[in-house]
Amino acid sequence: MSIQPVIPYSTTIHIKDTCLCLHAQRAARALARRFDMALKPTGLTNQQFSLMMALNRPEPPSMGPVARLLAMDRTTLTAALKPLAARGWVAIEQDPKDKRGKLLRLTESGQDALSQAVPIWRQVHGDIEAGMTSDPLVLRRGLLEVSA
Numbered sequence: 001m002s003i004q005p006v007i008p009y010s011t012t013i014h015i016k017d018t019c020l021c022l023h024a025q026r027a028a029r030a031l032a033r034r035f036d037m038a039l040k041p042t043g044l045t046n047q048q049f050s051l052m053m054a055l056n057r058p059e060p061p062s063m064g065p066v067a068r069l070l071a072m073d074r075t076t077l078t079a080a081l082k083p084l085a086a087r088g089w090v091a092i093e094q095d096p097k098d099k100r101g102k103l104l105r106l107t108e109s110g111q112d113a114l115s116q117a118v119p120i121w122r123q124v125h126g127d128i129e130a131g132m133t134s135d136p137l138v139l140r141r142g143l144l145e146v147s148a
Helices: 010-016 020-042 045-057 063-069 074-086 108-130 136-148
Strands: 090-095 096-105
Touching: 010 020, 020 108, 020 136, 045 063, 045 074, 045 096, 045 108, 063 074, 063 096, 074 090, 090 136, 096 108
Parallel strands: none
Antiparallel strands: 090 096
């Protein structure tokens, strides 16, 4: 039986201080908590807000483009849509051009819920950006590069 080499504690500290994945996860969790708390009166989570905003288009999108935009697989997107459809905020309809496809549409009550959430998002988002010492545009560009 071989004994695994011990990873030096200095390696642990180096990874803690430099790991992009760890820092992105921590920031994402902190942002999610902040937006979830702010959006709570609307009945939306930050994930639901983002999903509904992804559906706010002139023409109802199909599942593929929405899943890509949100970096989700279709199964995860389908699961995320269920509570929104159950509340009557999102309609999942057969695509008339492709009977196997689904189109996703915000309902009138979904648009109303989203309309209540947007000013909250604007306020929280503005507060976060105003409190940053680094440039939010640079951060967004970096995140887009990583997610591309």
